[in-house]
Amino acid sequence: xxxxxIKLQLYVDGELDKNExxxxxxxxxxxxxxxxxxxxxxxINNLLFEKYKSIEQENIPQRTVDLLIKEKKSFFKKLFNxxxxxxxxxxxxxxxxxxxxxxxxxxxxxxxxNLNVQSKTSILNxxxxxxxxxxxxxxxxxxxxxxxxxxxxxEFENNVNENCKEIQFFDFKLNDINIDEAIFCEDxxxxxxxxxxxxxxx
Amino acid sequence: xxxxNKKELMIIMPRLRRYCYALTNNKxxxxxxxxxxxxxxxSKFDYLKIDNFQAYIYRLISNTWKDNLRKKYTRNExxxxxxxxENDPALSIKNEDNLDYISAxxxxxxxINNLSEKLKETLILVTVQKKSYKETAEILKVPVGTIMSRxxxxxxxxxxxxxxxxxxxxx
Numbered sequence: 001x002x003x004x005x006i007k008l009q010l011y012v013d014g015e016l017d018k019n020e021x022x023x024x025x026x027x028x029x030x031x032x033x034x035x036x037x038x039x040x041x042x043x044i045n046n047l048l049f050e051k052y053k054s055i056e057q058e059n060i061p062q063r064t065v066d067l068l069i070k071e072k073k074s075f076f077k078k079l080f081n082x083x084x085x086x087x088x089x090x091x092x093x094x095x096x097x098x099x100x101x102x103x104x105x106x107x108x109x110x111x112x113x114n115l116n117v118q119s120k121t122s123i124l125n126x127x128x129x130x131x132x133x134x135x136x137x138x139x140x141x142x143x144x145x146x147x148x149x150x151x152x153x154x155e156f157e158n159n160v161n162e163n164c165k166e167i168q169f170f171d172f173k174l175n176d177i178n179i180d181e182a183i184f185c186e187d188x189x190x191x192x193x194x195x196x197x198x199x200x201x202x
Numbered sequence: 203x204x205x206x207n208k209k210e211l212m213i214i215m216p217r218l219r220r221y222c223y224a225l226t227n228n229k230x231x232x233x234x235x236x237x238x239x240x241x242x243x244x245s246k247f248d249y250l251k252i253d254n255f256q257a258y259i260y261r262l263i264s265n266t267w268k269d270n271l272r273k274k275y276t277r278n279e280x281x282x283x284x285x286x287x288e289n290d291p292a293l294s295i296k297n298e299d300n301l302d303y304i305s306a307x308x309x310x311x312x313x314i315n316n317l318s319e320k321l322k323e324t325l326i327l328v329t330v331q332k333k334s335y336k337e338t339a340e341i342l343k344v345p346v347g348t349i350m351s352r353x354x355x356x357x358x359x360x361x362x363x364x365x366x367x368x369x370x371x372x373x
Binding site for chain 2: 015055
């Protein structure tokens with residue numbers, strides 16, 4: 001019977017079916033080294049589980065519970081409530097957004113700010129959450145070299161009194177991804193709006 | 203976020219809190235991590251298409267934890283985990299006669315904090331959160347085989363160092 005460390009690990013973690021588990025059961029009865037390994041793995045599992053389980057019985061901090069209880073949808077959230085992963089939906093949304101943007105904001109290159117490195121990193125992290133880390137790795141060096149310009153559309157405080165800024169980018173493109181707008185609260189990226197391809201109409 | 207999502211979030215919040223505590227190895231930092239993550243969830247949720255709500259939340263917590271760690275490193279604010287372990291009542295010695303057990307226990311808690319972020323989050327999801335390999339793979343967006351090898355590597359490191367400490371105690 002060929003039972004290696006990986007199989008012992010799967011056995012301890014309950015990842016084997018009944019027949020395979022029975023095989024391992026028999027194997028460790030006659031193999032002291034394997035038995036010791038299983039005991040070590042179980043000891044680690046038990047130590048970690050026992051240490052952290054007690055916190056489940058304690059009350060959740062009220063400030064965190066309040067976040068859920070007091071959450072109210074802002075007008076802004078309702079207005080932009082769409083699914084950024086769906087290109088088709090984006091195309092429709094972009095029409096509305098572009099008309100809104102063009103009619104209200106005229107970019108003046110003299111008044112644009114440069115995006116700092118931390119904000120660039122936040123945007124990359126967010127994109128990697130959405131389109132996958134493997135797709136984003138190639139963009140890291142590109143974004144670092146880019147001089148990204150933006151204009152602040154509005155500044156406001158969120159429900160935890162952080163200073164937030166809604167910004168619009170000027171010609172911020174990574175391969176086929178056009179990054180359009182973002183909201184930062186205290187340097188944390190809260191919202192990112194982007195679209196793929198050239199779907200945004202002018 | 204609709205009311206159903208909120209209810210689900212309230213139900214799983216104690217488990218999410220345990221995950222945050224295990225990642226940070228500190229109750230206060232864990233609570234801060236949970237709070238920050240909930241703020242993010244509430245601000246982003248309406249804009250995303252989410253197939254697996256729980257996996258998304260776990261992933262968001264992991265990413266927030268890693269972001270915070272990187273910020274701390276750049277500000278030189280990394281806490282000395284061994285000291286935290288020393289002062290943590292959850293680690294108080296219960297059986298003073300069993301030196302091997304005590305050494306092994308201290309060693310595991312000390313050394314788990316030296317694991318890489320990827321190994322640590324994977325091990326915690328499987329051992330503390332009792333997630334299956336498939337669920338863990340879905341949360342971390344990697345293949346099941348990667349989970350298997352990460353768990354194996356984490357345990358190899360922990361047991362290796364664990365054995366070293368036990369041997370020293372015996373000498």
